[in-house]
Amino acid sequence: MTEVKDRAAAPPEPPNEPPALGLAGWLRWTWRQLTSMKTALVLLFLLALGAVPGSLIPQTGIDPIAVADFLEAHPELGPIYDKLGLFDVYKSAWFSAIYLLLFISLIGCVVPRLGVYLKALRARPPKPPRNLHRLAGYQTFTVDGPGDVLEVATRQLKKRRFRVQAYDGAVAAERGYLREAGNLLFHFSLILALIGVAWGSLFGYRGTVLVVVGNGFSNSLAQYDDFAPGRVFSEDSLPPFSLTVKEFEAKFQVDGPQRGAAREFNAQLTYQETPDAPEKSYDLRVNHPLKLDGSSVYLLGHGYAPKVTVRDGEGKVAFSGPAPFLPQDGNFSSFGVIKAPDARPAQLGFEGFFLPTAVIDQRGPVSVFPDDLDPKLVMTAYYGRPRPETGKPESVYQLDKTKLTQFEENGDKLRFMMAPGESRTLPDKMGSITFDGYSRWVKLQVSHTPGTDLALAGILLAILGLMGSLFVHPRRTWVRVRTEDGRTVVEVAGLDRGPERGLGDELQAITDKLRPVPSSKQEQP
Amino acid sequence: MSPETFAQVSNLLVPTATVVYALAMVSHALEWAMGRSAVVNAAEVKEEVLVASDGEPAASGSTGTTVDAVADDSTGRSERIAAASRIGLLLTWLAFVLHLGGVVTRGLAAERVPWGNMYEFTITSSLAVAAVYLVFVHRYRLQWLGLGVTLVVAAVLGLATLALYTPAGPLVPALHSYWLVIHVSAAAISGGAFTVGGLVSVLHLIKARAERRVLSGGTMSASLRRLPSAEAMDGTAYKVLAFAFPLWTFGVLVAGPIWAEYAWGRYWGWDPKEVWSLVTWVVYAAYLHARATAGWRGRRAAVIAIVGWFVFIFNFVGVNLLVSGLHSYAGV
Ligand code: HEM
Numbered sequence: 090m091t092e093v094k095d096r097a098a099a100p101p102e103p104p105n106e107p108p109a110l111g112l113a114g115w116l117r118w119t120w121r122q123l124t125s126m127k128t129a130l131v132l133l134f135l136l137a138l139g140a141v142p143g144s145l146i147p148q149t150g151i152d153p154i155a156v157a158d159f160l161e162a163h164p165e166l167g168p169i170y171d172k173l174g175l176f177d178v179y180k181s182a183w184f185s186a187i188y189l190l191l192f193i194s195l196i197g198c199v200v201p202r203l204g205v206y207l208k209a210l211r212a213r214p215p216k217p218p219r220n221l222h223r224l225a226g227y228q229t230f231t232v233d234g235p236g237d238v239l240e241v242a243t244r245q246l247k248k249r250r251f252r253v254q255a256y257d258g259a260v261a262a263e264r265g266y267l268r269e270a271g272n273l274l275f276h277f278s279l280i281l282a283l284i285g286v287a288w289g290s291l292f293g294y295r296g297t298v299l300v301v302v303g304n305g306f307s308n309s310l311a312q313y314d315d316f317a318p319g320r321v322f323s324e325d326s327l328p329p330f331s332l333t334v335k336e337f338e339a340k341f342q343v344d345g346p347q348r349g350a351a352r353e354f355n356a357q358l359t360y361q362e363t364p365d366a367p368e369k370s371y372d373l374r375v376n377h378p379l380k381l382d383g384s385s386v387y388l389l390g391h392g393y394a395p396k397v398t399v400r401d402g403e404g405k406v407a408f409s410g411p412a413p414f415l416p417q418d419g420n421f422s423s424f425g426v427i428k429a430p431d432a433r434p435a436q437l438g439f440e441g442f443f444l445p446t447a448v449i450d451q452r453g454p455v456s457v458f459p460d461d462l463d464p465k466l467v468m469t470a471y472y473g474r475p476r477p478e479t480g481k482p483e484s485v486y487q488l489d490k491t492k493l494t495q496f497e498e499n500g501d502k503l504r505f506m507m508a509p510g511e512s513r514t515l516p517d518k519m520g521s522i523t524f525d526g527y528s529r530w531v532k533l534q535v536s537h538t539p540g541t542d543l544a545l546a547g548i549l550l551a552i553l554g555l556m557g558s559l560f561v562h563p564r565r566t567w568v569r570v571r572t573e574d575g576r577t578v579v580e581v582a583g584l585d586r587g588p589e590r591g592l593g594d595e596l597q598a599i600t601d602k603l604r605p606v607p608s609s610k611q612e613q614p
Numbered sequence: 615m616s617p618e619t620f621a622q623v624s625n626l627l628v629p630t631a632t633v634v635y636a637l638a639m640v641s642h643a644l645e646w647a648m649g650r651s652a653v654v655n656a657a658e659v660k661e662e663v664l665v666a667s668d669g670e671p672a673a674s675g676s677t678g679t680t681v682d683a684v685a686d687d688s689t690g691r692s693e694r695i696a697a698a699s700r701i702g703l704l705l706t707w708l709a710f711v712l713h714l715g716g717v718v719t720r721g722l723a724a725e726r727v728p729w730g731n732m733y734e735f736t737i738t739s740s741l742a743v744a745a746v747y748l749v750f751v752h753r754y755r756l757q758w759l760g761l762g763v764t765l766v767v768a769a770v771l772g773l774a775t776l777a778l779y780t781p782a783g784p785l786v787p788a789l790h791s792y793w794l795v796i797h798v799s800a801a802a803i804s805g806g807a808f809t810v811g812g813l814v815s816v817l818h819l820i821k822a823r824a825e826r827r828v829l830s831g832g833t834m835s836a837s838l839r840r841l842p843s844a845e846a847m848d849g850t851a852y853k854v855l856a857f858a859f860p861l862w863t864f865g866v867l868v869a870g871p872i873w874a875e876y877a878w879g880r881y882w883g884w885d886p887k888e889v890w891s892l893v894t895w896v897v898y899a900a901y902l903h904a905r906a907t908a909g910w911r912g913r914r915a916a917v918i919a920i921v922g923w924f925v926f927i928f929n930f931v932g933v934n935l936l937v938s939g940l941h942s943y944a945g946v
Contacts (some may be wrong), residue, residue, distance in 0.1 A: 126907045144886035376876045387879035410657040534879040559856040
């Protein structure tokens, strides 16, 4: 089909046979293959396919705990997956290779097209082909006398925003140049958007920190629980702000089928943009981050931190304060540990659940509502040989029980439940624990992603280009006349150069204007 | 009216709409059954197929249902067929109005946009399927798609009412954002168009096979003859998907990330839902490329459009139910 050939001609389709040339020939051949439309197609499919495993297999970047669980559950498969990069698909070498190749192919494809397009912009609509009747929508009819068919045609075509060129005995018209412009804009903007995204992932950072209500946070690396810098991030780019969480409020649905669903969270902060800036306040809510000098602070989550005091066998306070517990379910049954390594004669450790609305059912003590209607602390306790301070950082959410022994009472493992204000004495005069009360904590994320505006502008421009590319109909129309026996034979034909084939009603409308009476004399091919 | 009343009205309207869609489907099914009984002279069909595959201006004129083209000697029959088609379309309009009412009252009952959980997203996106069909039905002469569309919408609505129903209620905090409104409506409308495009592509494949059989001397059943030529359907699928693609790009690559930036502090996090939205996008980009590549129009392009449709459906249903992520809705 002429039209397909015609359009594919813009970037010449690469020959499929590798040439028998030297290195240069090979390189040129490889380059042509890489920048061909078919390769783009294959790479797009590979990208789609390659993205899938990351949504089905746990990812280190999203949920490291799930990855650890997976590795434990699949001791044989796990390491193979790991080798293949399946736990970090979007940073793996093979995934990067796909999108880099696509990126190169994209550039190699659209840059030459830009040149072709600029030339095409200046080109005049071409002469009518000899065999007009082979084209779609061909019509021919005769009018009496010499007539002014070509003038009418020119007027009509110009009115329809065709670019018109007069030839001897014919008029050629073309329009829809914006389609290719749109197509180029789309692909170039895509490059722009990708640069924006790459910029953000190279220079940005993201960190999270858990802050107990009443406490503060100042923006330095040491204070983060978790920090993910971009490849070229430098610590100097952390803005020197600090903040204090004054209060936290959570509202939950109290009745109906969605009882317990979260309704509103609000963390009231005070903050200073720099150490000597004036103090300001802000209500931090989901969807309402606090923006500070290019960085943004988000409220990601919340939980409870029971306040306890641990006294050791000698009556000294070995631990006192809030210990953040991590919610395990929608009703905030929260797991946590309390460590008192300095207790004497033996070090002490506690592990258990904080239940904001506790009930005891067949599963044991559980929470049945996320708000603090009837808070209880359910604990078990361990003791062990005093341990010298190693200075090694360890998780505050886990108790290393390898050198500890669980307390027992009447032959059973010790487990106890406390309401706020209650205390519990440990067996063998080893000490006691008091449940003083509890506060809440919030999980904050601080992040900075440069290049977002570029990415956004790129993708918006891309959509604009896309609309041009998809909705502009590039068309050629020809009108040719010749005189036969004192009458004028008129031929009209069109060529749709877009992908949807067909000329719609436009050609017919133009023809109707040229034909004096849309009569039965009309001859179809 | 109070939210409770709105909820009751909605609970009445949605099942009623389902029934009316089903009636529309019956009417279209009758239309097909009547068209089917006529057996067609092979030579005549071959003629038609040859003309169509000759690069005729297929999009103009010959796209429509050629009800009267059924080679049947009784004109009474073809009138009955045309009537069944019209009644089907009228019933679809009626069902659509009821459906729209059901979705709007659902929103009024919950005092927010009606797409906060899977039940709501299902009734809204099936509304989008019907809307896309009704908007394009005259412009692209899609009457022949009536059976497919009413079948899909009635089935989806029935499933929503029976299996996914959740009483109306407010939203979890992460969903409080007007970007949600933009993001989800763009996704739902383009999803409706993906569905229509997918249906057209399925019919394209069926028709194209029949045409090939005719070219090698076989016959084509009368009901298949009533479909537009495979080539015309190829063009229709392209137009519908070309409408959907920029909208999906906006919904998934602009509105979605902006909302995610507000809600979770990152605009893209490779959450399963995000991954599958991107996969959907890439598959449709491949579709558009395929159509621009000589030799990939028609059958291969149609297969890609169907794959894209499945990917979209999987993203919408499968990811919610099978994979856990930030996008899991309250309620289901
Ligand atoms: C990130 C990768 C890419 C995406 C998402 C993408 C997307 C698209 C889309 C949506 C269209 C449809 C617009 C239309 O029909 O006019 C299109 C057209 C086109 N693309 Fe791409 N593209 C990508 C990469 C490439 C590459 C690598 C090449 C070159 C090998 C390329 C060459 C073309 C050409 C030539 C057209 C115009 C086809 C025509 O004339 O109809 N694209 N692209």
